[in-house]
Amino acid sequence: DIVMTQSPDSLAVSLGERATINCKSSQSVLYSSNNKNYLAWYQQKPGQPPKLLIYWASTRESGVPDRFSGSGSGTDFTLTISSLQAEDVAVYYCQQYYSTLLFTFGPGTKVDIK
């Protein structure tokens, strides 16, 4: 099974500052035949379902603000919010979908305003 870990568990960032969340998979999620990393990022606000932000590790879903960016390959990935806005307060999850038998989420990172 592919295990996903995230760091930090939580972080507080001032408005307009950068927020960085790390995600690590226990094995590579790079699909060699198409060179795509099967890694997604989600945002979940209180009382709401998760929202897909990023897929293929770095491709923004339609309508997602460009202050959200994803990077990384293989086993190490990062979600960056370049200029934190008040509406970005949420829990962020990474997810691997390389294994189509067992999809796994990271434990989540809570982002707050400092």
Add this chain to the structure above:
Amino acid sequence: QVQLVESGGGVVQPGRSLRLSCAASGFTFSSYAMHWVRQAPGKGLEWVAVISYDGSNKYYADSVKGRFTISRDNSKNTLYLQMNSLRAEDTAVYYCAREAGYSSSGGLLVRTGGFDYWGQGTLVTVSS
């Protein structure tokens, strides 16, 4: 617009059964793999099960294998989760989610992945 609406949640005693439904609209339901994901109170997301677009393939998390069954009726645009032998640790909000299809990349269609639409969830509470 794409809509996923879960129903069937409620309070159930340990050892009993419950069936969840997810009514889909706004897209060609029979073309997409569908998932169930749950979230225990105050906890993170846990993937539960997936079913392929035609229902021919189904996979489950170890925590529910042998107790839960995912199914779909493409004629009714509905996804189901039959939950048997329920335990206290199954208490959670259950979401249905659509797996994104394929996107063009370098002239090829490549599996996009990720869950691009989610329902609002239905709460299942297992308690005596």
